[in-house]
Amino acid sequence: MSPAPVIGVAVFLLKGNTVLLGRRRTSIGHNTYALPGGHLEFGESFEECAAREVKEETGLDIKDIQLLTVTNNLFSEAAKRVHVVAVIMRAFLSDPDQLPQNMEPDKCHGWDWYDWTNLPQPLFQPLETMVQGGFSPFPTDLK
Ligand SMILES: CC(C)CCOP(=O)(O)OP(=O)(O)O
Ligand SMILES: [Mg+2]
Ligand SMILES: [Mg+2]
Numbered sequence: 001m002s003p004a005p006v007i008g009v010a011v012f013l014l015k016g017n018t019v020l021l022g023r024r025r026t027s028i029g030h031n032t033y034a035l036p037g038g039h040l041e042f043g044e045s046f047e048e049c050a051a052r053e054v055k056e057e058t059g060l061d062i063k064d065i066q067l068l069t070v071t072n073n074l075f076s077e078a079a080k081r082v083h084v085v086a087v088i089m090r091a092f093l094s095d096p097d098q099l100p101q102n103m104e105p106d107k108c109h110g111w112d113w114y115d116w117t118n119l120p121q122p123l124f125q126p127l128e129t130m131v132q133g134g135f136s137p138f139p140t141d142l143k
């Protein structure tokens with residue numbers, strides 16, 4: 001019997017034309033560049049989960065958290081197959097001068113800001129799929 005799908009919440013944290021990415025050190029997406037985020041926990045709103053996971057992983061405080069889209073992802077790379085429904089959010093720094101910290105060095109190599117037009121490789125598969133599909137996290141009025 002395959003395990004039930006899980007809900008992940010990932011956050012496009014935008015700063016100018018850049019987005020915050022970290023290289024994962026985890027069984028799923030190991031060594032790929034991914035957005036901050038994590039499992040939705042019982043009773044959380046999407047916004048609460050986004051703010052919690054970003055704080056837990058980067059120490060950053062965020063604001064203007066909005067739902068962008070949802071993606072359906074089946075991972076077969078891990079020892080067991082994992083089905084993740086990813087709720088994709090967008091947010092901005094509460095303090096534009098706050099610097100990201102690598103709060104979970106066992107799960108991430110470090111966080112950095114990357115220009116959307118020059119993203120690092122390899123990207124975490126769900127993010128790669130979005131980029132290949134022409135998705136942009138930027139508000140149209142910020143162009
Ligand atoms: C696999 C992923 C898309 C969903 C969970 O994200 P994650 O592995 O970063 O989980 P945590 O940050 O909650 O540990
Ligand atoms: Mg986490
Ligand atoms: Mg995470």
Ligand SMILES: [Mg+2]
Nearest residue numbers: 037038039053
């Ligand atoms: Mg978590």
